Structure formats: C-alpha cells, structure tokens
Amino acid sequence: MKYLDEYRSEELAQKVVGEIRRIVTKPWVLMEVCGGQTHTIVKYGIDRLIPPEVELVHGPGCPVCVTSLEMIDKAHAIARRPDVIFTSFGDMLRVPGSDSDLLVLKSRGADIRVVYSPIDALKIARANPDKKVVFFAIGFETTAPGNAMAVFQARKQGIKNFSVLVSHVLVPPAIASILQSPFNRVQGFLGPGHVCTVMGYQEYEPIAERFHVPIVITGFEPLDILQGVLMTVQQLEQGKWDVENQYPRVVKREGNLMAQDLVNQVFEIGDRKWRGVGSIPKSGYKLRYEFRDHDAERIFEVEEIDTKEPEICISGLVLRGVKKPHDCPAFGTLCTPERPLGATMVSAEGACAAYYAYGRHLQQPEQRSEPKDVTVEQPVV
Amino acid sequence: MGKANFGGIVKQVCLEYTPEVEAGDYVLVHVGFALGKVDEEEAARTYKLLEEMNQLSELEVPDL
Numbered sequence: 001m002k003y004l005d006e007y008r009s010e011e012l013a014q015k016v017v018g019e020i021r022r023i024v025t026k027p028w029v030l031m032e033v034c035g036g037q038t039h040t041i042v043k044y045g046i047d048r049l050i051p052p053e054v055e056l057v058h059g060p061g062c063p064v065c066v067t068s069l070e071m072i073d074k075a076h077a078i079a080r081r082p083d084v085i086f087t088s089f090g091d092m093l094r095v096p097g098s099d100s101d102l103l104v105l106k107s108r109g110a111d112i113r114v115v116y117s118p119i120d121a122l123k124i125a126r127a128n129p130d131k132k133v134v135f136f137a138i139g140f141e142t143t144a145p146g147n148a149m150a151v152f153q154a155r156k157q158g159i160k161n162f163s164v165l166v167s168h169v170l171v172p173p174a175i176a177s178i179l180q181s182p183f184n185r186v187q188g189f190l191g192p193g194h195v196c197t198v199m200g201y202q203e204y205e206p207i208a209e210r211f212h213v214p215i216v217i218t219g220f221e222p223l224d225i226l227q228g229v230l231m232t233v234q235q236l237e238q239g240k241w242d243v244e245n246q247y248p249r250v251v252k253r254e255g256n257l258m259a260q261d262l263v264n265q266v267f268e269i270g271d272r273k274w275r276g277v278g279s280i281p282k283s284g285y286k287l288r289y290e291f292r293d294h295d296a297e298r299i300f301e302v303e304e305i306d307t308k309e310p311e312i313c314i315s316g317l318v319l320r321g322v323k324k325p326h327d328c329p330a331f332g333t334l335c336t337p338e339r340p341l342g343a344t345m346v347s348a349e350g351a352c353a354a355y356y357a358y359g360r361h362l363q364q365p366e367q368r369s370e371p372k373d374v375t376v377e378q379p380v381v
Numbered sequence: 382m383g384k385a386n387f388g389g390i391v392k393q394v395c396l397e398y399t400p401e402v403e404a405g406d407y408v409l410v411h412v413g414f415a416l417g418k419v420d421e422e423e424a425a426r427t428y429k430l431l432e433e434m435n436q437l438s439e440l441e442v443p444d445l
Contacts, residue, residue, distance in 0.1 A: 012431045019434050089412075117413030119395065138414075145398055146412045197409055197417045223431055249424040250409050250417045259398045259416060377413075 005326035007221030016226040017049050020233055028236050030229060031170060031321050032190040033179070035062035035349025036220050042354040044222045050229060057185070057321035060174050060277065061192060063139045064091050065319055068273040069307040071167045072097040075136055077302045079110050079163065085128055090114045091347045096340060098308040118150035118164075125154070125162035133343075134296045137164040144168055144285060145259035148266040150286065151294050164204045165296040166286035169272055171195050172203045177280050179211045180318060186321060188232040190225065191217035193247040199223040200255025204243045206351040212241045219247040235289045266291055275343060276316020315342035318351050325355040332361025385410055 032038060038058045041047050047056045062068050076097050079086035086102070093114065095101040107113040111131070115121050118135050125133035137147040147164060154162040171192050178184055196217045204215045214235035218228030219347060228246045235242060245251055263285075272284025287295040312330045317323040324342070325331050335341040337356060344350035355361065385394040385408060394408070399415040402408055407419035 006428050009431075013435075015434045016431065119413055142416070145416065146414045149397065149414065150397065165434050194411060194416070227427070227431060246427075249427060252417075256398055256417055258400070262398075289436065297390075356443050 001125055007223040013044075013049070013226055015331065016223065016230055020054065020226075020230050023049045023178075023237055024053045025237060026052055027055065028187050029055045029066045029185045030190060030232055031057045031059045031177065031186040032184060032218070032225070032228075033059040033061040034192045034194070034220070035347065036194070037061070037190060037192075037225060037272065039089070039349060040220055040222055040225055042351075042358045042360070043080055043193075044223060044225075046189055046225055046229075050226070054229060054233060057191075058231075058318065058324070058351040059321055060177070060274065060319040060321070061140070061171070062344065062349040062351070063135055063143070063169060063345050064089075064095060065343040065350045066094070066169055066274045066277065067095070067138050067167050067343070068275050068308060070273065070305055071101070071138075071165070071377060072275075073305040074297070074300075074302045075165055076100060076102065076105060077305070078134055078296060078300050079105055079112050081132075081300075083132055083157055085111045085113060085124060085131045085133045086136070087113050087115045087124060087133060089116075089138070091349075092136055092138065092345055094346045095126070095343050096310075096346070098306065104295060115314070118147050119153075121156060122150050122159060122162055123301060125159050126157075129161055131161065132299070133162050135162070135164045136167075138167045138169075140171055140192070141199045141263075142192075142197070142317075143321060144263045144267060145198055148259075148262045151266050151291055152262060154294050155291060158327070160293065163294045163296040163299050164287065166267075166274070166285060166287055168267065169274065170269070170283050170285070172207060173280050173283035174277075174279045175204075175215075176211075177277070177283075179207070179213060180321070186213070188236055189215045190228040190232065191215045191243070193217055193219045193251060194223070196245075196247070196251045196255060198256050198259050200253050201245065201251065202253060202261075208241050208243050214241045214244070216244045216246050219250075229240065234296065243376060256304075274319075275300075276319045280357075289346050310341045313342035315344040315350075315352070318344050325352040326360060326363075328352070334358060383415075385415065 115204040121135035203215050208215050216228045218233045267285035271281050273279045314328045340346040345352040395414045402418050408415040409417045414427045
C-alpha cells in the first residue's frame with residue numbers, strides 16, 4: 001500500500017455514495033471543519049456526488065482565514081521594522097490587513113521571508129544575530145508541536161534574537177461556538193483528522209454529548225471524506241451522537257502524547273479573537289510566561305491599531321457555514337485570488353479559494369448546488 | 382532528524398515526536414515534523430471495509 005492512491009479509487013467512491021443513498025431518509029446538514037477537507041470536497045465534487053439530502057457546509061478550519069485582523073496588522077507593524085526579519089508560512093503573505101499585506105511590504109523593502117517550517121526560521125535567527133527574527137506562529141493544534149519545538153530549542157540553545165508572534169487557534173471551542181449559535185443548522189461534523197493525530201479525540205466526546213451531535217474524525221482523501229459522511233449520516237439516521245474515528249490509520253484516541261507534552265510546556269490556553277467570528281473564550285494558545293523572552297507580542301510594543309474590514313467581504317459568514325462563497329456578490333468578480341478582499345480567498349485552504357480554483361465561479365446560478373427536496377436522484381458522473 | 386520521501390521529493394523531517402518510526406515506515410508530516418506513524422493494519426482494514434461495502438445491498442432490487 002502507498003496509503004494515498006487507494007483512497008482515491010473511483011469505483012470505491014461510487015460504492016460509498018450508493019450506500020449513503022441507500023440509508024438516507026431525510027435532509028441532514030453536515031460541517032467539515034478543516035480547510036484541507038473543504039478542498040478535497042470541492043476538488044472531487046463530493047458535495048455534488050452525495051445525495052442532495054446531505055448538505056455539506058464549510059467550517060472555520062482555515063487558520064490563515066481566522067487569524068484576527070488585529071494580529072495581521074500587528075504582524076505588518078513588526079515586519080516593517082528595519083531591525084526585523086519577519087518569517088511566515090507562504091499563505092499569510094497575501095492576507096489583506098486594514099491597510100496592506102506582507103507581500104506589498106516586502107516589495108517596499110521589508111525583510112520578509114517565507115519558510116516551510118519554524119525550524120527554518122530558527123536557522124535564520126542563528127545566521128543573523130544582529131537582527132530580530134520573528135516567526136508568525138499561526139495554525140491549529142497540528143502546527144503547535146512544531147512551533148513549541150522551535151521555541152523550546154531557541155531557549156535551550158540560547159538563540160535570543162528569535163521570537164514568535166502567536167496566534168494559535170483550537171478546534172473544539174470553535175465547534176462549540178458554532179453549535180451554541182441560535183442560527184446553527186449543523187447536525188453532524190466531520191472532525192479534523194490531522195489536529196486529532198496530535199490531540200486525540202477525547203475532547204470531542206463532551207461536545208457530542210452536550211449538543212447531541214455526532215462527530216466523525218475524518219481523513220483527507222476523497223474516500224475518507226465519503227466514508228466520514230456515511231458514518232455521520234448512519235448515526236443521524238439512527239439517532240446517535242457518538243464520536244467515531246474514520247481515520248484510525250493515523251488517529252488514536254489519546255493522540256500523540258509526546259507532542260502534547262511539549263505543547264503544554266511551551267503554551268497555555270487563552271482567549272482568542274477569530275476573524276469574522278469574534279472572540280471565543282479559551283480558544284487559543286499563548287506562550288507561557290517562562291518563554292516571555294521569545295514572545296513577539298511582549299518584545300514589540302505595537303500601538304493601538306484601528307482595524308478596517310472591506311464591507312463587501314462575507315468571509316466571516318462563510319467560515320461559520322452560514323453562507324457559501326457563491327453567495328457573495330464579489331465572488332469571482334471583485335474578489336479573486338489575484339486581488340483577494342478577504343482571507344477565505346487568499347488562503348489555499350479557504351472555502352472561496354477552493355471554490356474558485358475548481359471553477360465554481362464560472363457556473364450559471366441554476367447549476368449551483370442547492371438543497372433540494374427529498375427525492376433520490378441518479379448521480380451526475 | 383530524518384529524511385522523508387514525499388512522492389519523490391526528499392526533505393529533512395524532525396522525528397522527535399515519533400521515536401518509534403524506522404526506515405521504510407510511512408509518517409504524517411506537517412511543517413517539517415513527523416506527527417504520527419501510519420498504521421499499516423488500520424490502513425488495510427479501512428480499505429477492506431470500503432471494498433466490502435454494498436456487497437449485500439447490490440443484491441437488493443432497487444425501488445422504482
């Protein structure tokens with residue numbers, strides 16, 4: 001086995017779709033949390049392959065998209081400084097702040113460098129002792145072990161000029177926040193497969209119990225998504241609300257304990273503001289006080305920033321599964337990947353970018369997926 | 382640190398979080414860190430479940 005191709009088999013996909021069609025008796029709304037899962041769904045047209053009774057809405061699992069405007073503006077303020085080398089994952093570079101984006105700042109002379117890993121940022125810090133090297137530490141729990149290791153090593157090796165600008169976000173509080181909203185339509189979740197590889201899935205059990213919502217921890221290949229949808233629909237049809245694991249080839253219930261251990265040593269939980277959603281209590285990581293010498297928020301005093309979102313952008317509604325990208329008047333016209341108005345179009349994992357990449361903006365309105373009434377249709381292949 | 386082959390591209394990967402892996406194993410990698418070993422038995426089991434799906438229901442007469 002190579003663990004990838006097998007999970008893309010069209011023949012098996014049709015089997016799973018057939019099974020979903022066989023068991024579904026009423027309409028259900030499911031949300032997939034991860035941006036990577038959104039991508040697979042849109043790329044393979046999974047939302048159109050499954051019976052129309054099952055509606056997939058996209059969740060806030062795009063860390064680039066949910067990084068608060070205040071944090072983006074802070075990043076820009078720090079990156080502008082001549083004594084700073086600002087390092088970041090590539091997709092943060094074009095996220096619009098109130099005024100500009102990192103790529104524009106780079107073109108104007110700021111030393112901004114794309115890195116693949118926080119370890120690369122640490123290497124840059126070692127190689128440039130006369131500069132302050134800042135790493136933009138965004139991400140969900142999947143990225144936290146890497147960031148924790150970089151900070152831990154910075155302190156261990158005495159790399160004093162390395163700091164991180166932390167904007168980590170956590171999935172379980174986001175799911176709870178969505179479920180608590182009076183406008184919530186989501187009845188079941190495809191849980192985040194890679195976040196759970198790190199964290200395990202014990203934290204989802206109280207959520208499923210409290211809100212009576214099935215949560216199926218799901219992988220990222222098309223067959224994973226389809227199997228996750230099937231397992232969730234099976235539970236909904238049977239009136240169950242358990243946490244199940246569709247992705248046992250990498251996810252264990254307890255997760256990766258070594259990774260969790262280092263993350264807990266370096267970070268602690270705090271409140272976090274999510275772009276387009278607002279502040280969610282205890283929904284993010286901050287650096288612990290012991291690591292304050294590597295905390296960019298403490299090191300760089302940035303003035304109060306007046307944040308300004310473009311009015312037409314509905315990123316926030318897309319992130320909460322309330323609207324789809326094609327509901328936005330600017331989608332594919334004023335807002336494109338070349339000239340993005342909001343984060344969901346900039347990030348590779350954003351729903352708007354995914355829809356655009358797979359041509360959804362080119363369709364006539366009648367062809368767009370809308371939930372239909374309960375009739376079983378033949379699949380459009 | 383170890384080396385991981387991403388479909389032909391070989392990159393350095395930190396193995397601190399997966400001390401149990403050996404050469405030839407498959408790992409899940411994120412931002413340069415291996416986060417978990419791919420469990421071959423579970424992978425095969427998931428795949429078998431998918432293959433066996435629908436075998437009984439294919440024998441049913443569809444509703445018209």
